[in-house]
Amino acid sequence: MVPSRNSSVVPLSKRKIACKDCSLFQICLPVGISEEELERLEKIIQRRRPVKRGDHLYNSGDPFRSICAVRSGSIKSYVPTEKGNEQVTGFHLPGELLGLDAISQKIHPCSAKALETTSVCEIPYEQFELLSNELPVLHRQLINLMSKEIFEEETHMVLLGKKSAEERLAAYLFSISMRYQRRGFSATEYYLSMSRNDIGNYLGLAVETVSRMFTRFQDDGLLTVERKHIIIHNLDRLRHLAGAMPCKSDGNSFCFTRS
Amino acid sequence: MVPSRNSSVVPLSKRKIACKDCSLFQICLPVGISEEELERLEKIIQRRRPVKRGDHLYNSGDPFRSICAVRSGSIKSYVPTEKGNEQVTGFHLPGELLGLDAISQKIHPCSAKALETTSVCEIPYEQFELLSNELPVLHRQLINLMSKEIFEEETHMVLLGKKSAEERLAAYLFSISMRYQRRGFSATEYYLSMSRNDIGNYLGLAVETVSRMFTRFQDDGLLTVERKHIIIHNLDRLRHLAGAMPCKSDGNSFCFTRS
DNA sequence: AACGGAATATGACAAATATCAATTTGTTCT
DNA sequence: AGAACAAATTGATATTTGTCATATTCCGTT
Numbered sequence: 001m002v003p004s005r006n007s008s009v010v011p012l013s014k015r016k017i018a019c020k021d022c023s024l025f026q027i028c029l030p031v032g033i034s035e036e037e038l039e040r041l042e043k044i045i046q047r048r049r050p051v052k053r054g055d056h057l058y059n060s061g062d063p064f065r066s067i068c069a070v071r072s073g074s075i076k077s078y079v080p081t082e083k084g085n086e087q088v089t090g091f092h093l094p095g096e097l098l099g100l101d102a103i104s105q106k107i108h109p110c111s112a113k114a115l116e117t118t119s120v121c122e123i124p125y126e127q128f129e130l131l132s133n134e135l136p137v138l139h140r141q142l143i144n145l146m147s148k149e150i151f152e153e154e155t156h157m158v159l160l161g162k163k164s165a166e167e168r169l170a171a172y173l174f175s176i177s178m179r180y181q182r183r184g185f186s187a188t189e190y191y192l193s194m195s196r197n198d199i200g201n202y203l204g205l206a207v208e209t210v211s212r213m214f215t216r217f218q219d220d221g222l223l224t225v226e227r228k229h230i231i232i233h234n235l236d237r238l239r240h241l242a243g244a245m246p247c248k249s250d251g252n253s254f255c256f257t258r259s
Numbered sequence: 260m261v262p263s264r265n266s267s268v269v270p271l272s273k274r275k276i277a278c279k280d281c282s283l284f285q286i287c288l289p290v291g292i293s294e295e296e297l298e299r300l301e302k303i304i305q306r307r308r309p310v311k312r313g314d315h316l317y318n319s320g321d322p323f324r325s326i327c328a329v330r331s332g333s334i335k336s337y338v339p340t341e342k343g344n345e346q347v348t349g350f351h352l353p354g355e356l357l358g359l360d361a362i363s364q365k366i367h368p369c370s371a372k373a374l375e376t377t378s379v380c381e382i383p384y385e386q387f388e389l390l391s392n393e394l395p396v397l398h399r400q401l402i403n404l405m406s407k408e409i410f411e412e413e414t415h416m417v418l419l420g421k422k423s424a425e426e427r428l429a430a431y432l433f434s435i436s437m438r439y440q441r442r443g444f445s446a447t448e449y450y451l452s453m454s455r456n457d458i459g460n461y462l463g464l465a466v467e468t469v470s471r472m473f474t475r476f477q478d479d480g481l482l483t484v485e486r487k488h489i490i491i492h493n494l495d496r497l498r499h500l501a502g503a504m505p506c507k508s509d510g511n512s513f514c515f516t517r518s
Numbered sequence: 519a520a521c522g523g524a525a526t527a528t529g530a531c532a533a534a535t536a537t538c539a540a541t542t543t544g545t546t547c548t
Numbered sequence: 549a550g551a552a553c554a555a556a557t558t559g560a561t562a563t564t565t566g567t568c569a570t571a572t573t574c575c576g577t578t
């Protein structure tokens with residue numbers, strides 16, 4: 001059942017919702033481009049009909065055709081390794097892009113699976129390239145976003161290489177908080193769309209360890225957890241538990257927050 | 260003491276070694292651009308005087324000014340965390356770029372330190388941007404290289420999240436082998452410019468564990484190790500030991516090699 | 519509403535790797 | 549060349565986290 005957001009006349013997948021009317025305008029690809037440029041970009045952006053939970057946006061090995069931006073819902077990227085085994089490489093929340101790892105090889109190294117009913121904007125890469133010849137600002141914006149992704153993956157490498165189980169989960173929850181906050185949602189109360197299994201996989205921990213850490217956090221009064229529903233009571237303490245993290249302060253300076 | 264860079268006739272730093280005469284032409288930024296485009300790019304590329312072992316190319320927090328390409332030698336990127344503590348985020352061999360994580364924030368999140376006497380080409384980013392307005396191929400090439408870096412960081416995440424100590428070191432050595440091979444050097448015999456400490460740090464292992472694994476590999480007859488000098492006797496077995504790895508086969512297909 | 523399978527939680531135990539300590543070897547500086 | 553320091557190796561032990569087993573809860577399906 002598709003919710004009532006597209007009730008009356010035009011189905012969601014056909015309805016042209018302009019980028020400038022999108023709640024994600026500030027954090028998606030079009031940020032910082034002029035109205036006229038935006039209009040030309042919008043002409044090539046496709047809005048897919050929502051994908052259901054468990055559906056794949058693409059699979060590892062598929063040819064790369066377009067960059068995707070999450071509009072609502074959430075996506076998990078993972079590298080399938082051996083039979084049944086996989087490594088989760090990232091979660092994509094609204095306003096975030098995915099598929100950037102496929103540009104070079106023209107083939108998707110990861111699979112992308114919807115964690116819930118999710119709608120995405122697709123930007124066909126060939127057309128994007130053509131348009132970028134005239135509008136270098138598009139390339140520039142993509143480069144910026146890719147740079148940010150490289151930086152974030154480095155942050156995650158620090159997590160996987162240096163942090164304890166407790167620090168990992170704390171850092172993870174804090175990161176989710178910040179990302180939700182950025183798009184205008186509550187930083188302290190949300191539903192986790194991914195399973196404990198996915199979280200553990202992403203953090204390099206066993207499922208059981210993740211469970212135990214949730215329990216410990218709750219026993220410590222740091223948060224309340226009821227399955228996927230999370231209420232964080234002390235965001236500051238959570239950040240401290242997460243340990244040192246490279247971060248961009250809102251100004252232009254760069255800092256490392258230690259505990 | 261400044262070395263004899265302006266001694267005899269033409270100092271190294273002033274000498275124009277054309278990109279097309281560089282041994283790294285095939286793997287550096289200029290790949291796949293026309294002669295005329297290359298000439299214009301070369302005008303903005305600066306060749307720094309070699310940096311000595313231990314010197315920094317830039318420090319965490321420094322303003323971002325240019326992308327660097329390693330010409331010879333090697334560089335370690337690391338995130339300084341607390342006092343003395345650090346997380347190594349990558350090693351850069353000849354033909355490889357560094358600093359891509361700083362484009363977005365305009366500030367370097369990592370420090371970059373020479374592991375040996377190293378020379379780099381610097382591409383001032385502002386000028387690169389201006390030139391790219393006229394030559395979109397430059398942007399395109401940068402995007403390709405960034406995409407490749409994102410992919411490689413994902414591969415490293417799989418290593419940190421899923422692999423045993425043995426697999427990690429094997430994967431690391433195999434990766435070094437492939438990268439040397441690519442630039443025309445021996446894949447089976449080389450000097451590691453980085454310390455065991457750096458290797459362990461990068462792989463999320465204690466120094467002692469790295470040492471023990473080297474010993475084990477040698478006892479197994481897989482390789483001969485004499486401090487930094489490595490001779491690999493069975494590259495195929497090394498790859499098998501490294502476990503499943505996402506890789507681009509030379510064609511256009513995508514595969515996962517499982518041991 | 520009842521069933522069945524999947525996800526989560528919790529406890530007991532095992533294993534891999536980190537930590538600590540001591541020794542050897544190599545490198546740098548005077 | 550020798551002294552002092554740093555890096556690497558090796559062994560003994562500790563600790564964290566993974567694995568296995570079991571119980572419980574939840575959710576989707578019939």
